[in-house]
Amino acid sequence: MDKDLFKVLKELKNIQPDLDYSKQSRLLLLAQTRNDAEKDAELRGNIFRVFYPAKLALAVGIVILILVISGGVYYINNQLNQNDLVVKASEMNASIQVKLNEIRYLLKNNPQPDTESILAIQVLLEKAANELKEVSALGDKDLNESLKKIDSTREILYQIDDILKNK
Amino acid sequence: MIDGEKNLIERAIKGEAEAFGLLYDRYQPQIYRFVYLKVGHREEAEDLTHQVFLKSWQNITEYSFQGFPFSSWLYSVARHQVIDYYRTKKSNIALENIAELKIENPAPRTIDNNLDIERVKIAIHQLKDEQQDIIVLRFIEDLSLQEAASILNKTEGAVKLLQHRAIKNLKNILNLKS
Numbered sequence: 001m002d003k004d005l006f007k008v009l010k011e012l013k014n015i016q017p018d019l020d021y022s023k024q025s026r027l028l029l030l031a032q033t034r035n036d037a038e039k040d041a042e043l044r045g046n047i048f049r050v051f052y053p054a055k056l057a058l059a060v061g062i063v064i065l066i067l068v069i070s071g072g073v074y075y076i077n078n079q080l081n082q083n084d085l086v087v088k089a090s091e092m093n094a095s096i097q098v099k100l101n102e103i104r105y106l107l108k109n110n111p112q113p114d115t116e117s118i119l120a121i122q123v124l125l126e127k128a129a130n131e132l133k134e135v136s137a138l139g140d141k142d143l144n145e146s147l148k149k150i151d152s153t154r155e156i157l158y159q160i161d162d163i164l165k166n167k
Numbered sequence: 168m169i170d171g172e173k174n175l176i177e178r179a180i181k182g183e184a185e186a187f188g189l190l191y192d193r194y195q196p197q198i199y200r201f202v203y204l205k206v207g208h209r210e211e212a213e214d215l216t217h218q219v220f221l222k223s224w225q226n227i228t229e230y231s232f233q234g235f236p237f238s239s240w241l242y243s244v245a246r247h248q249v250i251d252y253y254r255t256k257k258s259n260i261a262l263e264n265i266a267e268l269k270i271e272n273p274a275p276r277t278i279d280n281n282l283d284i285e286r287v288k289i290a291i292h293q294l295k296d297e298q299q300d301i302i303v304l305r306f307i308e309d310l311s312l313q314e315a316a317s318i319l320n321k322t323e324g325a326v327k328l329l330q331h332r333a334i335k336n337l338k339n340i341l342n343l344k345s
Contacts, residue, residue, distance in 0.1 A: 005334075005343065008287045009306040017199040017213065025217045026191055029224055030184040 117163050124163075128156045172237055179227050187224055194238045195220065198245050201303050205249050207292050215252055219245045235314045242318045246300060290340040298333035305330055 131153045135146045172193075178186035198219055203212035223230075223244050230240050291302055297319065304315045305326075316326045 005287070005338065005341070006306060008284055009302065011284055012204065012288065012307045013200070015200045015203060016196055017203075017216065018209075021213050022195060025195075025213070025220070026188060028217070029191065029220055030188050 124156050124160050128153045219248050301330045301333045
């Protein structure tokens with residue numbers, strides 16, 4: 001009987017975490033620098049208390065959005081040859097980076113973050129990412145449309161700016 | 168310590184995320200298993216395991232080699248994380264939740280008709296905290312007496328006694344003769 005019990009205990013070693021969860025968790029962990037981890041953990045705790053079911057999705061969403069935006073701007077910088085577009089894209093790139101830094105600073109230093117604002121910023125970032133994705137899809141087929149989309153992205157960044165200023 | 172682990176830890180202490188990522192890949196399944204068998208809920212175990220690695224990452228500079236694998240330190244962090252979790256929740260898992268204990272990746276069944284994995288999992292969950300720890304560490308993860316003692320912050324003698332009681336209680340819960 002003892003043998004059977006120990007045999008069953010050994011079989012419990014087959015329990016494995018879900019692969020998707022493991023990947024997401026790893027991505028989240030490594031997206032943070034060690035020095036930022038503590039404050040971010042506190043912040044996540046605050047956000048997650050309110051949005052518990054969506055906690056992982058929210059955090060992963062933000063990371064993915066940052067990647068999509070960065071990727072989109074990188075694409076623009078590297079694929080389009082028209083000077084105007086490149087200059088504007090570079091400007092946007094810089095603006096987005098500044099904005100992301102501001103958001104990061106806000107999230108890190110606010111022990112009681114305004115979850116409504118965070119969600120509003122998330123929605124706006126999503127919109128900005130979509131605009132840039134469309135620019136990527138357009139390529140140099142329609143430069144005017146691409147420039148419009150970049151301007152629209154800038155407008156969205158201004159809206160984010162307004163939210164940040166009101167903090 | 169596993170080959171190359173020391174190097175990975177040193178790199179992680181210097182802030183190299185990829186090195187910590189490799190340590191995560193190596194130890195996350197067993198830490199998850201440890202937490203899961205203690206809390207009995209997949210999602211809670213996932214959340215707590217993430218927190219364990221987050222804390223480990225943010226405090227890795229406090230790690231000092233004491234003759235055991237890096238996992239020993241992670242187990243200690245995990246134990247405290249689970250304790251905090253229960254302290255915060257201030258509640259034990261209700262019986263209906265114990266019924267939720269299921270294996271996500273079914274393992275081969277044992278030959279004994281009266282003793283299956285589900286029953287044993289539920290029985291482990293009914294043990295006292297430290298007895299759960301010792302069952303997982305010694306009989307599931309095959310850690311040495313010395314290493315288990317280090318994780319539980321006990322002497323080897325105390326661990327022997329603890330594991331004797333844990334097995335005895337586990338058998339009682341399972342209605343097995345000693």
